[in-house]
Amino acid sequence: MFSTVVLKKFEKIKTPFYYYDLSLLKKTLHVLTSSAGKFGFIVHYALKANANKKILHEIKNAGIGADCVSGNEIKEALASGFKPGSVAFAGVGKTDEEIIYALNKNIFCFNCESQQEIEVINALAGKTGRTARVALRINPDINPNTHHYITTGLEENKFGINKGDLENVLKLLQKSKNIKLTGIHYHIGSQITDLSSFKSLCIKSNEIQHWLNKRNVFIEHINVGGGLGVDYHHPEKNMIPDFESYFKMFHDFLELQKNQKLHFELGRSVAAQCGALVSRALFIKKGVQTNFLILDAGMTELIRPALYQAYHKIENISAEVLRKSESKTNKGKTLKSGDENQIKYDVVGPICESSDCFGKGIMLPETKRGDLIAIRTAGAYGEVMSSTYNLRKKVKAYFGK
Numbered sequence: 001m002f003s004t005v006v007l008k009k010f011e012k013i014k015t016p017f018y019y020y021d022l023s024l025l026k027k028t029l030h031v032l033t034s035s036a037g038k039f040g041f042i043v044h045y046a047l048k049a050n051a052n053k054k055i056l057h058e059i060k061n062a063g064i065g066a067d068c069v070s071g072n073e074i075k076e077a078l079a080s081g082f083k084p085g086s087v088a089f090a091g092v093g094k095t096d097e098e099i100i101y102a103l104n105k106n107i108f109c110f111n112c113e114s115q116q117e118i119e120v121i122n123a124l125a126g127k128t129g130r131t132a133r134v135a136l137r138i139n140p141d142i143n144p145n146t147h148h149y150i151t152t153g154l155e156e157n158k159f160g161i162n163k164g165d166l167e168n169v170l171k172l173l174q175k176s177k178n179i180k181l182t183g184i185h186y187h188i189g190s191q192i193t194d195l196s197s198f199k200s201l202c203i204k205s206n207e208i209q210h211w212l213n214k215r216n217v218f219i220e221h222i223n224v225g226g227g228l229g230v231d232y233h234h235p236e237k238n239m240i241p242d243f244e245s246y247f248k249m250f251h252d253f254l255e256l257q258k259n260q261k262l263h264f265e266l267g268r269s270v271a272a273q274c275g276a277l278v279s280r281a282l283f284i285k286k287g288v289q290t291n292f293l294i295l296d297a298g299m300t301e302l303i304r305p306a307l308y309q310a311y312h313k314i315e316n317i318s319a320e321v322l323r324k325s326e327s328k329t330n331k332g333k334t335l336k337s338g339d340e341n342q343i344k345y346d347v348v349g350p351i352c353e354s355s356d357c358f359g360k361g362i363m364l365p366e367t368k369r370g371d372l373i374a375i376r377t378a379g380a381y382g383e384v385m386s387s388t389y390n391l392r393k394k395v396k397a398y399f400g401k
């Protein structure tokens, strides 16, 4: 991802910033669309993962749809050229204004999460003289074996309609003249690396579909949400997620009825690996038990480690790429990584919070003030979750072709 040419360009840019490798994004999109195409599956990109305009532009060009969780995400998707008919609108708390906006744009589908939401959408659709296409987001009570903050399909989570409430929901839908039930929707969580959770989802979905059919309810589409995880530990080795095995799981275990379409809402797996947060070492401070490597990037630029104890690979790219190549040109021999003195650091940011820590006990080549440090796999839920806490400037983004 970081050639010497790229790093030479970085020398002129003020840190911290996000760097996106657009050629990797394009390759990822190519694998994604060809794998989904093989099975006839329809993919929506979850804008919440990264709504940077250039990223959206590439994703739109790949011909996939959009998955939005706010009126502003729908606006951004449409401004980027996604077709209204490809937009799914999810979220437990849609405002009236957002619902009316989405109705007027004639989006593909509202993923509905409660009985009250159905009542409100029905009323607002009546007022605007439209019929709302609705999918029921059902909580399948499946454990995705991921961090509890990004687990969404357990009964205890706020998301979706519990199966026990479905009978009442069907009665409500019969009375809701401005709603057309077109699908069922699930999303069990994010950063799911154990594909067997998706197999459990397929089995649950088949049961629910049979249950609905027995009540004479037939649906046009099933939307299984997103959640496919990425390899945070080995970004170079697994740059592109194994979309093929993921889709095959659904092909093998989810029963689709005639003309029924299967939809996905993928975010992280599309955007994570193409992005890195690039910063500089400000200070190296010897603590009592550890060495602190203090960066000019913090939890304001990338909150995942502070919020979810998430692991991101940290690299001293000045030492690992630049100094290595300089030594090669100077002495005619290549420095292998590991040749430089490896030192253990707690890598932290400048924000006034002890949780502002990117990683503890990280082995890095001996790091000097001014070295460029990359925090990898940050293309999803990175820039988009950044803040201006401590009155910091909104983080900028640069792109490699």
Ligand code: LLP
Binding pocket: 046, 048, 049, 067, 090, 091, 150, 152, 187, 189, 190, 191, 225, 226, 227, 228, 265, 266, 267, 268, 269, 304, 308, 380, 381
């Ligand atoms: N569909 C729905 C309804 C969702 O809630 C989400 C993510 C997705 C699709 C996309 O999931 P993905 O393919 O990206 O896993 N900020 C957290 C992740 C939160 C995910 C929220 N929902 C993180 O940094 O790990």
